Amino acid sequence: MELTAAALMTRLRDHARPGEVMHKHYPGEGDVLGVPMRSTFDTAKAFTALPLAEVERLLDEPSYEARLSGFCVLDFQARRAKLPDKDRRAAYELYLRRHDAIDSWDMVDRAAPHVIGRYLLDRPRDPLFQLARSGEPLRRRTAITAPLYFARFGTAADLTDLFAIAELLLGEHDPVVSKPVGIALKYAGVLDEATLRIFLDKHAATMQRPALRYAVEKLDPAVRRAYLG
Numbered sequence: 001m002e003l004t005a006a007a008l009m010t011r012l013r014d015h016a017r018p019g020e021v022m023h024k025h026y027p028g029e030g031d032v033l034g035v036p037m038r039s040t041f042d043t044a045k046a047f048t049a050l051p052l053a054e055v056e057r058l059l060d061e062p063s064y065e066a067r068l069s070g071f072c073v074l075d076f077q078a079r080r081a082k083l084p085d086k087d088r089r090a091a092y093e094l095y096l097r098r099h100d101a102i103d104s105w106d107m108v109d110r111a112a113p114h115v116i117g118r119y120l121l122d123r124p125r126d127p128l129f130q131l132a133r134s135g136e137p138l139r140r141r142t143a144i145t146a147p148l149y150f151a152r153f154g155t156a157a158d159l160t161d162l163f164a165i166a167e168l169l170l171g172e173h174d175p176v177v178s179k180p181v182g183i184a185l186k187y188a189g190v191l192d193e194a195t196l197r198i199f200l201d202k203h204a205a206t207m208q209r210p211a212l213r214y215a216v217e218k219l220d221p222a223v224r225r226a227y228l229g
Helices: 005-015 037-046 052-059 064-078 085-097 105-120 126-132 137-145 148-153 156-168 175-191 193-206 209-215 221-228
Strands: none
Touching: 005 037, 005 052, 005 064, 037 064, 052 064, 052 085, 064 085, 064 105, 085 105, 105 126, 105 137, 105 148, 126 137, 126 156, 137 156, 137 175, 148 156, 148 175, 156 175, 156 193, 175 193, 175 209, 193 209, 193 221, 209 221
């Protein structure tokens, strides 16, 4: 199989059902080919070994499915346990350098934890704080979604920055950011419930309601009711 962006695009177009598959969740202004989500993921997985130069060509494409496929390829590559560190760094740098290609929340959710979070697990998290202070909601979403990797695969000690970024973003009204804040807190609480409850004791009264509902979702029902009032 030819490992090129052009070959992947041909595969996507083979699966396209324009006018039938609409992707109404997609908020961007790019073209929609009409490829079912399952076919998009399966195609990206088949091209996991795509060179990063070819991935970047996908990120230059106008269509939603092409760029989503590019970020899926980055995700599949980053999930490889034995991926050389230089390749992990290259994927991380490509994601950040081409954040301009992201115009939908699902691109962030698909790739940020393993591409960004995994790379930063044992490194300084300054890039996440820079993203959290961005004027662009999707960059702020990356800032709070990437640390899901810390919550799922790290230790309680790795959560300090997750809680700090969540605190920075607590005032968000845009659901593109406020909902993932709650989701990140929820999974942080699975790993370290005591620290989550300290956080909630301080902030629950002023948190956006959807974020709070997500944050308490895995707590004991009685505790959950107390925080929700």
